[in-house]
Amino acid sequence: MALQEIKHVADDQRMERCIDSCSEASQACEWCADECIGMGEEMATCIRLCRDVADLTSMNARFMSRNSGYSVDLSELVIDAAEECADECEQHDHEHCQVCADKLRTCADACRDMVSA
Numbered sequence: 657m658a659l660q661e662i663k664h665v666a667d668d669q670r671m672e673r674c675i676d677s678c679s680e681a682s683q684a685c686e687w688c689a690d691e692c693i694g695m696g697e698e699m700a701t702c703i704r705l706c707r708d709v710a711d712l713t714s715m716n717a718r719f720m721s722r723n724s725g726y727s728v729d730l731s732e733l734v735i736d737a738a739e740e741c742a743d744e745c746e747q748h749d750h751e752h753c754q755v756c757a758d759k760l761r762t763c764a765d766a767c768r769d770m771v772s773a
Contacts, residue, residue, distance in 0.1 A: 674731065674763075674770040675720050678713040681738060681756075681763035685710035688745060688756035695750075702748060705741040706756065712737050713763060720770075731767040738764040 689706035692699040716734050719727040742760035745753040 668770075668773075670766075670770040670773050671720055674766045675717045677759075677763040677766035678717040678720075678734065681759045682710045682713040682717070684752075684756040684759035685713070685741065688752045691750065691752040699748070702741075702744050702753065705737075705744050709734075709737050709741045709760065716767070728771055731771050735764045735767045735771070738767070 685706040689703045689710065692703045692706070712730070712734050716727065716730045719730055724730075738760040742757040742764070745757035745760065748754075
């Protein structure tokens with residue numbers, strides 16, 4: 657949960673939800689990528705996308721926490737990357753891929769909501 661002591665976050669429920677969703681998506685992507693290692697070459701795209709999105713979502717949460725002027729631009733990139741990664745994860749029947757896809761969809765929706773505010 658985003659820190660309530662950060663005034664600009666506590667005053668903006670959309671930003672708080674986006675930070676929380678980005679953090680969860682980052683964790684899910686790290687888990688998914690780790691689980692996919694060793695499962696064969698067919699998982700290479702999933703691993704690569706999950707690693708990229710884990711970094712982007714983590715960075716986005718940090719940018720929003722410090723009230724960066726770049727957080728809206730980064731959120732738009734996160735939306736695109738999260739949706740692409742979710743599309744990839746959904747192609748695989750593994751539990752970790754399905755959980756990751758779900759967290760990525762939630763993250764994209766939360767970022768989209770925050771950007772539209």
